[in-house]
Amino acid sequence: MRRINFARGRAVVSLLGAEAVLLFVGFATKSTDEFSRVSAILGLALSLILLVWLRSLVCPLVHARCGEAATNTLLIDDGGVALRVPHAFHIDAREHHLAPDLGDPHMMDRLGLYMLNMDRVLVSCPSERRAAWALVFKSANVSGEIVDPDVRTLGVIGARRERDYSALIVAMGPLGLRARAIKRALDVALAGGAVLALAPLLLVVALLIKLEDGGPVFFVQKRTGRGNRFFPIFKFRSMRVEKLDASGNRSASKDDDRITRIGRFIRGTSIDELPQLFNVLRGEMSIVGPRPHAIGSLAGDKLFWEVDHRYWLRHSLKPGLTGLAQVRGLRGATDTENDLAHRLQADLEYLDGWTIWRDLKIIINTASVLV
Known part of the structure; x- marks a missing residue:
């Protein structure tokens, strides 16, 4: 802005100087009677307006084209x-x-x-x-x-x-009030509609889990949510009651003997995650966001935040049912620190470049993978 104002000022001074020279020459040669004063004034005014407008238009274009060189x-x-x-x-x-x-x-x-x-x-x-x-x-x-x-x-x-x-x-939160309202409206609409549409499936799965071993239908675990605050996450129980891992120290593997028969099916189809729709309706989660991890989750032999302190930045947004890392295939056990590093990079990329259109794209990509 400072440079634009300088260019405008210099142009105006140059034009007025040229006009003053013409007037001086006209008076010196006694030829001013040959010119219309109205035309001269209108011409000067129009020239000033056009010159200032053109300088205002050209300067930003030159700066955008040349960058810091300008x-x-x-x-x-x-x-x-x-x-x-x-x-x-x-x-x-x-x-x-x-x-x-x-x-x-x-x-x-x-x-x-x-x-x-x-x-x-x-x-x-x-x-x-x-x-x-x-x-x-x-x-x-x-x-x-x-x-x-x-x-x-x-x-x-x-x-x-x-x-x-x-x-x-040093921080203002990744989303403003308007963006949070739009994201929340999308969450409530999708989660509410999904619960109504999937109600028969949810009831059947709950009944099958109960009939298999008589244990609880849901597995409730403490996870870290937005603002680093704990919240209870809901999942259909897929493991044997006596082998449940509340801390999450051990990630489930493909042939894990802790998983029940029904549990193997619902984990393979991600049906075990559907109760988290209620977390979304309660305002603890979002449809799209960084996946919430168990407090004791390990990457290799280190806790997640010990691998990279930027891990905590993930919690500036609500955790999600799905996220950018998941649609890129970054899911499953974190056997090495690199496994976590790739997921963290995707989560931070999502935080830095959030738009409602990116959320919709992730939802569509997730649905296409599940179908």
Whole structure:
């Protein structure tokens, strides 16, 4: 915006200057009577409007086409972290004997000359010099930025300034209020419709499980949901009562002797997951999202969060019945750390690029696999 305003201003000044020269020549040669004043004024007004409009249109197009090459950027290295900025003018402050010396008008003048006509100025300096550089930027009327390596470590996405304090914003949640409302409406519509449509199947499966060994129909296990809060997940019980694994330390395998006859069928067809539709209606889960894992789940011999601390980022959204990792075939036992790494990468990709259209695509892909 700063560069666009500068281009507009320079164009207006140039046009007015040219008009002033024409008027001067006209008066000097006594030829102004040959021109219509109304035409001259209308022509000047129309020229100003068209010139400003064209500059406003062309500048963003040039910037979009050329990227950072269309922006004058100055990088001042004042002994801070090494930094590379494409298409930037680089200055070593020590070689040029530059410093944010607020007590030296001559130094301030030199700094002002270096920053003249720059759209963006960055400085990399030790922490004790940042306050001085900040004052230099504010006094020089430039867009100034101070490189802070801690900002990248924290994953800062913005800043907030209040009357009594300033704070770095490191998280805002992956979805806004409108997106959450749309996602929730889709969840309720699909889960409610599925429960009604599948009610006969749910009743038959529940009856078969009960008749096989007389044990409970549902397996309820503690899982970690949105905001790292525990919730009870519902599944049709597929294992023998005496061999249930509440902690989830041991993932089920294809020939697991803990699985019942009915359990083998419902696990193979994913029917055992259908009671999670009630978790969706209760607001604990979503149709699409990162799959919730048992607290004691292992990748190799390590707990999931011990393999990669970014695992906790999955919980910024509600867990789902299906997800991006599942439609990519990343399911089953996590025998190695790589098994978890691939799933985590897919989950983080889903979080960073959520759209309602991606949810619908995942639902369609899941349905096609099941059918």
